[in-house]
Amino acid sequence: MSFEVNFDGLIGPNHNYSGLAFGNLASSRNAKNTSSPKQAALQGLEKMRTLLKLGYKQGFMLPQERPDLSVLREIGFEGDDAQILKAVSEQAPHLLSMVYSASSMWAANAATVTPSNDSADGKVHFTPANLLTTSHRAIEHKQTQRCLEAIFNDKDAFTVHAALPSITRFADEGAANHTRLCKDYESQGVGLFVYGRDDNTDLNELRFPARQTLDASASIARQHTLPGERAVYLQQSAVAINAGAFHNDVVAVGNGPVLFYHQDAYEVPSQEAAFAKLDKLVEGFTAIEVPREKVSLDDAITSYLFNSQLLASPDGSMNELRIVAPTECRDNDNVRRYLEELAQDTSQPIRHVEFVDVRQSMSNGGGPACLRLRVALSEEEIAKVNPAFLLDDAKIDALKSVVEKHYREELNPEDLFDPAFITECQQALNALTEVMGIAPFYDFQRS
Template sequence: MKYYEINFDGLVGPSHNYAGLSLGNLASKNNANLTSTPKAAALQGLEKMRTLIKLGLKQGVLPPLARPNLTTLQQLGFNGDIEQMLKAAYEHEPALLASAYSASNMWVANAATVSASPDTQDNKVNFTPANLVSQFHRSIEAVQTQRNLKHIFNNTHFFHHHDPLPAHQHFADEGAANHTRLTPEYGKAGLSLFVYGQSIKEPENAPKKFPARQTLEACQAIARAHQLTAEQTVYIKQNPDVIDAGVFHNDVIAVGNLNVLFYHQDAFEDTKAVQTELNEKWAKISDKPLYFVEVPREQVSVSDAVKSYLFNTQLIALNDNEMALIAPTECQQTLAVHDYLTELVNLDNPIAKVVYQDVKQSMRNGGGPACLRLRVCLNEAELAAVNPNFVLDEAKIDALKVIVEQHYPETLDLASLANVDTYQQIQKANQALAEFFEINEEF
């Protein structure tokens, strides 16, 4: 049976704004309080989805969570009617208002960890929503994300849904942004690479400036829940120095697909040990070559990698022999990165093409092409069991574009979030999307 790696992209929500809420994410902090353009952001995201369809890939979509999350505001003591709640939150705790409105769930690489059925002992696709406890504005997403995942992947014969890990820093989990699957073929058992920033058992070996958002203990818990074997699981310690340099997730410094691991020289604490373990475990599952595409610091600094999001690119398979990188246009505009990519496609590895995509609105909040998608490996029967409302073609993209163009705000800033007229416009957009996807979200 044929298998596919399908990118389920998060549709940017109508409350997309720049509040600078994400500690350790340099773009988020540097662009805090700029005026955002939700309509342009959503249209850019839809065009990226269209690009992948045109490249011959199957493409899915995850809906935005309905915002603002009024339940959260009520839990925090803001009462009265909606207008009173919004104004009180803005006057007394504007960051909490921004959190309730946050559209950060558009970066669905953080939504969940997904294990393919060839890797799991129950032979089902396993999902664990990320608890996202390291950032308040994201920690309020997990329950709603799980509800959406169960709605989309709703056949229990094929899909196994787990609860988020306990909401404690001991099990801090940021989803697929710290998980990579390497495999000789999508339909064969592969290696699950879990990258973590800190182990609770070794608190001294942690970043000094910014928090480590993924713990080893969280990775191990997910591997147990998904019934992954030790022979096919690899735990990799992220370099704490690059976390302090703005690499808040592994997918800001490394990306993998099939038999290629593309990463910066400074990505991991002990790169040689990583290569040794991967080679040993790979040899037991395949005789295909395993490619380590390591970017030297002399060619691309960590700073340039973070600025351009060189590694937050989508590494996609064009055919059995060639891959492409879907890269943000910032990679074109960063000289060292552009020069490296020009050289990369001529080296002895499967990466043969770079496709540049404009996702500037997302990039300003620290999310490149890879942040906007959750990869789900499915065979033909599993794909047929997915709720078809969330599997895209160009006609559905056109229909979503109409909704965005008709209902999304042109611009948003923090002050406008307290305006009841803004609230009502966003609710109209939420309702139109709920009708399109046939979902019922109430807060």
Template sequence: MTFHEMNFDGLIGPTHNYSGLAVGNLASAKNAKNTSFPREAALQGIEKMRTLVRKGYKQGFLLPNARPDLNVLRNLGFTGTNAQIINKAAKQAPELLSMVYSASSMWAANAATVTPSLDSKDGKVHFTPANLLTTAHRAIEYPQTERILKAVFNNTKYFKVHSALYGQSEFADEGAANHTRLGSSYQDAGVGLFVYGRTGQSNLTRFPARQTLKASQAVARAHETRDALFLQQSPVAIDAGAFHNDVVAVGNGPALFFHEDAFVASQQAAVFAELAERMPFKAICVSRDDVSLADAISSYLFNSQLLASPDGSTHEMHLIAPTECRDNQAVFAYLERLIADDSQPIRTVTYVDVRQSMSNGGGPACLRLRVLMSNEEMAAINPNFIATEAQLDVLSGWVNQHYRDELSPADLADPQLMTESYDAFTDLEEVLNCEGVYRL
């Protein structure tokens, strides 16, 4: 049985806007209240998928959450018709309107944590939607995300989609953005490396430490993960703006590419030693002398996608990096030295333009969920969510038909935006033959 990695990118929704809702996300805060460009954002995401498809990688996509989520506003006391609810929220609590309009589900790395069948005791691929408790605009995502995952991975013989973890602060879970599956190859059982920011309810950082140890342990337990290791993210990195571990580290196969300040040093040596016992582990550490933590975070160097070759070989790996890495002199110089260094497996870098996502704090790796599957498991996926060239053309046409060119935070108060968005989602259900996912 042959296994391959497939990336599922989050399709960017029509209400992509900059409301600055994510505390600790420096890009989100910097661009708060700016005008966004939803059509451009979605087409940039589709073009990234197309780039990987043309390079020979297996690619899928996940639907965006439907926005605005008026059920949340109804739960919070707003009544009347849909338009009346929008008008009341705009006048009485505009911050809540921003919350229910957020298109943050585009960052599929936060959709769920995934354990492949090779690594689970029951031989199924497991998914746990992230509860995303730390921020209100993201905490409303998981009910829709669970339905979306069940629509894509709809064959229960091969896939098990769990419910999100119990909604309490000690079990705050941010999904695959804090989880890396490492292994000798795609054909061998691997190790789930779970990275957490805090052990209890209290933060020891200025910015929220979003992932908890208890949440990581609970996911590993629910997935019946054969081999899991737990490592704490450095508080220094969190307070510098690394709100998820995938802002300072990315791994694949036996390679872990990370910043010197990514992890708590007292734990790192022991965990790396355990990884080295299980595989030909390759730690690629970027020193703060080569790339400062500030440059790493502003360029999203480690939020690049680290990919094996299209045939699954981890001896010649590829980095899909945001164009901000090319534009940062120190980061670009480091990457040029890196790919010339034959002692490590990263051989090429491809730069992709996802500036609309980057302006809200999400790079190439934020936009995708990694899923390792056998050929048989891949054949069991709902084929409507596989990103062929033809399907990407369909999605581009849908975006061009329904998305606005520009969107400002003030536009959220216009009920017409709601109507346009709901029409778009209804059409998308028909296009992809997945009626009932949105329940509008």
């Protein structure tokens, strides 16, 4: 048996609204607002518990070490932590929010994953995303690689690659622009790689950056030994990018043989060619198009309809799929009506809709699907995953206790200038690793 295991990014004690991501409209709207790290982390843990209760296998990824003062040292700041903080606050305060960013919580951007059923060498492959389009995310991939190597530490079963070169041609945003489609988890699948730009893209037509390149997607397919005919490339539409769909997972989500997408998600010629290939390669391929007349692109983006998790049944069956959507979808009349109609439509397999409250994450620009990295694994491969990162109720309770003790109820932008907050974040991260039995993990724990 094979299953999809969701590894959610555990939200860190530094969760703040800095509005750093140009093109992410929710992030921009809430820039400089007061955040609640405690509420954010508890909401994320409750989502993980919800999936566990429904019978799904659930893992997690640790928050990254923040602030990442190593970045500031690399660009010329010297001294101990407090001295560096003081110098940055006086000379370049705009850099502080970059090294304090909590964006690694969105694990869908952590990496691209190819299961062993698809790779030519029979191993599960991971490539951390270089995320070079935004400076606060471009600093993540080294810590992401370390985390993935800790979780998937059996080199006979798993290969964790380094990120692609940090060159504009190879801009990569991870699984947010990649969907694995297959008859079922036992079958060989197809990697659907969605990109925003290639050599023929007129960048003058784009209001916001096209973050994923065709060259990056093709490079990952090669790295992962994915046979050429099993990689399908599809271009995201300029209309979607300009409306604020900075990743494909803002306008589409797929699982098994089903691709659920907005009518305006893709460039039409590219869509026709890609769907023709998917019809041949994926048995039972089902494309569910959400018409703009029922759900406008604006409604889709503001509610994050497509940033929902699309799940098979807990046993892996594709006959009854479940959407786990943010509560913002329930609160949007057009989206709620559409989902109610969809669940009653027996011509397609989506039968259940669950709503989860991840408002703190949503306010920073990421929904339920952003918070998780999907990994299709056989039972034998699950047994080779570092068990510290696989969750049950007791582990969630343990993580919750750390959050309740060490995370702030409120965090204001000016709090990042307080040297004591560095110590506070380290104490929280130290407690998380200790309670899960995986310390030392962070650089500060080794120094």
